[in-house]
Amino acid sequence: MTSYLIARVEVTDPEDYKAYASRTVETAAPFGGRFLAKGGPQLVLEGNAPSRHVIIEFPDRASAEAWYNSPEYQGILPIAQRASTRDIVIVEGA
Numbered sequence: 001m002t003s004y005l006i007a008r009v010e011v012t013d014p015e016d017y018k019a020y021a022s023r024t025v026e027t028a029a030p031f032g033g034r035f036l037a038k039g040g041p042q043l044v045l046e047g048n049a050p051s052r053h054v055i056i057e058f059p060d061r062a063s064a065e066a067w068y069n070s071p072e073y074q075g076i077l078p079i080a081q082r083a084s085t086r087d088i089v090i091v092e093g094a
Helices: 014-031 061-069 071-083
Strands: 003-011 034-038 052-058 084-092
Touching: 003 061, 014 034, 014 052, 014 061, 014 071, 052 061, 061 071, 061 084, 071 084
Parallel strands: none
Antiparallel strands: 003 052, 003 084, 034 052
């Protein structure tokens, strides 16, 4: 079943974060990851929202987890962790 990795991100160091963001697409592609939203303008209709949202579609939950745990992604993850605060979930599609 198609699954979506959804990240709510507040970037705290934009320059450092660019080094991370510029490499995420290449690390997700081998796992079937396709970026549906990667930052971009947003309109908050209710509540409070962080400055950035990311949605990545994967063929299934196992692929999403395999990407997150892959050596390639884990290699750039420390950049994201020091340059932002984030909430990340994997949600299975309907």
